[in-house]
Amino acid sequence: MGKTTYMRLRGSRHLRQRLVLATLTATPIVVKEIHSDDTFPGLRPHEVSLFRLLEKITDHSLIEFGESGTELLYKPGVLIGGKNLVHDCGLSRSIGYFLEPLILLGLFGKKPLSIRLKGITNDSKDPSVDTFRTTTLHMLRRFGVPLEGLELKIESRGAPPLGGGEVLLRVPIIPNTLTATHWVDEGMVKRIRGITFSTRVSPQIGNRMVYAVRGVFNNFIPDVHIFTDHRSGPAGGRSPGYGMSLVAETTTGCLISADIASTEKADEMDEDTEEKPEVKTPEDIGIEVASILLGEIKQGGVVDSTHQGLLFLLCALCPPDVSKVRVGALTPYGIETLRNIRDFLGVKFVIKPDTSTNTVILKCVGSGMKNIARKIS
Structure with a gap:
């Protein structure tokens, strides 16, 4: 040994x-x-x-x-x-x-x-x-x-x-390896979908969030549909809360997401601050999450900022073939992900800013990670 x-x-x-x-x-x-x-x-x-x-x-x-x-x-x-x-x-x-x-x-x-x-x-x-x-x-x-x-x-x-x-x-397990991707065209937004959640509060909370969001997006796009998910009893958990998740779907099939949540009492239990922050109203939640999504769409890329790290990891785990992706401004989490990929997988990305769209194009050759643990019949 x-x-x-x-x-x-x-x-x-x-x-x-x-x-x-x-x-x-x-x-x-x-x-x-x-x-x-x-x-x-x-x-x-x-x-x-x-x-x-x-x-x-x-x-x-x-x-x-x-x-x-x-x-x-x-x-x-x-x-x-x-x-x-x-x-x-x-x-x-x-x-x-x-x-x-x-x-x-x-x-x-x-x-x-x-x-x-x-x-x-x-x-x-x-x-x-x-x-x-x-x-x-x-x-x-x-x-x-x-x-x-x-x-x-x-x-x-x-x-x-x-x-x-x-x-x-x-x-599910993958049979052998992932597939390298060439994913650089984010397309144009064609529809907005979303879901509101509310637990142990009035069902009207969800409708108020939807109304606020539509007040923002109806100025830009007609195809906006948001579902409401109100839970009570055991399905509503143990604390009151509400929030919303939005997804913008583009003409090339990209999904850009944003979400936000507020709770009636959780914010008061924040130990890091002495002052109790104001609880956000449903209208505040709706306008804020719509603004976040518009910001994600504006910065461009095939994924939103929260998915950059996962996107880079998937590219690095692909076979020894070239993957090419486009993202918006690199986030601190995305940059640290690139460093961890270099240290553990030995994969280095070629990073090229696209000044015409203020986006970044990244290319890499995958590490060839295989599912060697899978059961072979």
């Missing part, structure tokens, strides 16, 4: 992404100085929960934490996937924090993944489960992932601070 060589990393930035790449590439890592400068140093509850989730979908993973919680050792095991799994995501971060890792890892598992996630479905920190269902899953088609067996079902809503939401995620 040879001596294990660990990649040594520092800091807590993008720890989630590093764990995903370490698992996919079977790279053992040691991470030090995790939140070491914070008032309460060490791993956060949602980060520990992510490790527990990795243990459920892998076999023989080794995870060790230092006594202070500021250091960890992670030696990935084999990606198994599995059916009828259940994971409580806790209340520190929403379910959206866990969905992106699960989708990426699920594609390269030994068996298709079927998992029930419990916690907060919509909050202001992470993309909502609606955005994943309407936008993120459809991105995978561009990389050869079949939509059969790919599903995200929202069984109950959960707003902060008490959550109570529940979703069911199904991810």
